[in-house]
Amino acid sequence: MAENNKPDTADRAGGHGVEIRLEEVSKRYPGQKLAAVESVTMTIPAGETVVLVGPSGSGKTTTMRMINRLIEPTSGRITIGGQDVLGLDPDKLRREIGYSIQQAGLFPHMTVGENVGMVPGLVGWTKQRTVERVEEMLDLVGLDPAEYRGRYPRQLSGGQQQRVGVARALAADPPVLLMDEPFGAVDPITRGVLQDELMRLQADLGKTIVFVTHDFDEAVKLGDRIAVLGQRSEILQYDTPEAILANPADDTVAGFVGAGAALKQLTLRRVREIELGQVPTAGVDEQPSALQERLGTRRGAIGLVLDGRKRPLRWTTAREAGAVSSLARAGRAVEDSVSPASTLQDALEAILTDDDGVAVVTGSRGEYIGVVDIDTVMTTIKDLREEHADDHADEPSAAGDPS
Numbered sequence: 001m002a003e004n005n006k007p008d009t010a011d012r013a014g015g016h017g018v019e020i021r022l023e024e025v026s027k028r029y030p031g032q033k034l035a036a037v038e039s040v041t042m043t044i045p046a047g048e049t050v051v052l053v054g055p056s057g058s059g060k061t062t063t064m065r066m067i068n069r070l071i072e073p074t075s076g077r078i079t080i081g082g083q084d085v086l087g088l089d090p091d092k093l094r095r096e097i098g099y100s101i102q103q104a105g106l107f108p109h110m111t112v113g114e115n116v117g118m119v120p121g122l123v124g125w126t127k128q129r130t131v132e133r134v135e136e137m138l139d140l141v142g143l144d145p146a147e148y149r150g151r152y153p154r155q156l157s158g159g160q161q162q163r164v165g166v167a168r169a170l171a172a173d174p175p176v177l178l179m180d181e182p183f184g185a186v187d188p189i190t191r192g193v194l195q196d197e198l199m200r201l202q203a204d205l206g207k208t209i210v211f212v213t214h215d216f217d218e219a220v221k222l223g224d225r226i227a228v229l230g231q232r233s234e235i236l237q238y239d240t241p242e243a244i245l246a247n248p249a250d251d252t253v254a255g256f257v258g259a260g261a262a263l264k265q266l267t268l269r270r271v272r273e274i275e276l277g278q279v280p281t282a283g284v285d286e287q288p289s290a291l292q293e294r295l296g297t298r299r300g301a302i303g304l305v306l307d308g309r310k311r312p313l314r315w316t317t318a319r320e321a322g323a324v325s326s327l328a329r330a331g332r333a334v335e336d337s338v339s340p341a342s343t344l345q346d347a348l349e350a351i352l353t354d355d356d357g358v359a360v361v362t363g364s365r366g367e368y369i370g371v372v373d374i375d376t377v378m379t380t381i382k383d384l385r386e387e388h389a390d391d392h393a394d395e396p397s398a399a400g401d402p403s
């Protein structure tokens with residue numbers, strides 16, 4: 001998973017997620033003719049976020065809930081960190097696995113603090129340690145403990161409830177987190193914020209996360225790997241978001257990826273990963289003629305006027321620089337910039353809204369470091385496609401281990 005923007009497992013501080021394996025796991029509900037999940041085999045690597053996506057009724061929730069035995073498998077084997085979950089006491093197992101669901105699933109008659117502290121209490125933490133943990137968890141998910149600890153779930157917004165749900169799932173520091181459409185019930189903006197927060201948390205925590213959604217974009221954003229499921233949880237493709245976007249295994253997956261796969265790929269690449277272009281520059285105190293000279297006679301060439309701290313001030317052509325007595329008034333103001341951490345999608349947005357089709361890249365102190373133009377973006381998309389062009393060439397099937 002080297003090239004996506006999610007932190008590498010090895011870099012993660014705790015890194016204490018554990019591997020989950022499903023071996024030929026099936027579930028047939030009583031009285032049903034067909035199995036809801038049929039012989040699923042997959043490995044979820046320690047410390048990674050694996051997203052299960054698929055149409056409604058494909059068996060995502062059933063598959064996930066068998067991991068903590070909220071649903072008992074009909075057959076097959078599931079191990080967590082090498083331990084067979086069917087050999088464990090289900091209550092104990094559930095306390096050792098964080099679980100977060102749509103609409104948070106908070107207990108309405110318990111305060112926020114009691115909800116978050118519930119599992120630590122159940123597993124025998126002292127009162128003092130639990131109280132401290134509740135504070136720490138609320139802080140972690142961006143809720144001021146003093147303000148929210150004593151509230152009841154109904155006194156919170158939907159987004160705040162989801163945050164408490166995540167805090168509760170993390171409270172006993174479980175190595176594994178199961179998240180079933182945890183952000184499904186909130187508006188798109190809050191959803192984006194919560195997704196960003198989860199990514200930030202996971203960068204520090206390194207849990208093994210199994211995340212269910214039917215939003216493919218959410219899967220691309222959050223997943224180190226995505227398992228695209230068909231009927232009865234058949235694994236249609238199990239790979240990195242880049243690989244699935246660049247080369248869907250079949251038409252069903254392609255349909256699920258939806259339109260705009262190339263654009264979605266741009267959300268996975270960061271500006272710092274591509275080679276930046278350079279334009280001629282001049283300090284704002286230099287003579288306009290100096291920049292004119294650097295720009296030369298090439299038609300359409302543009303340069304940047306920088307302030308004393310090398311921050312971009314103005315875009316200008318040689319002709320525009322020649323028309324003024326000071327570079328402070330040459331050309332037009334630089335409106336927007338992107339940073340090395342910006343996605344290529346952000347850069348494309350900046351390119352498309354810029355009069356000359358160039359995005360300026362600035363460093364942490366706002367200093368000029370380079371530019372991105374449309375050719376660079378197109379080359380990157382082309383490279384990504386070529387990189388994954390042979391992905392399925394020698395595969396007998398799309399499923400199996402993520403190796």
Ligand SMILES: Nc1ncnc2c1ncn2[C@@H]1O[C@H](COP(=O)(O)OP(=O)(O)OP(=O)(O)O)[C@@H](O)[C@H]1O
Nearest residue numbers: 029032036054055056057058059060061062063214
């Ligand atoms: N308790 C149950 N009894 C009988 N059938 C069930 C039960 N729970 C789920 N099913 C069936 O099993 C299949 C898989 O359901 P599941 O909820 O796992 O799918 P899903 O992919 O999570 O769907 P969604 O995205 O709509 O939540 C469906 O056909 C569903 O009707």
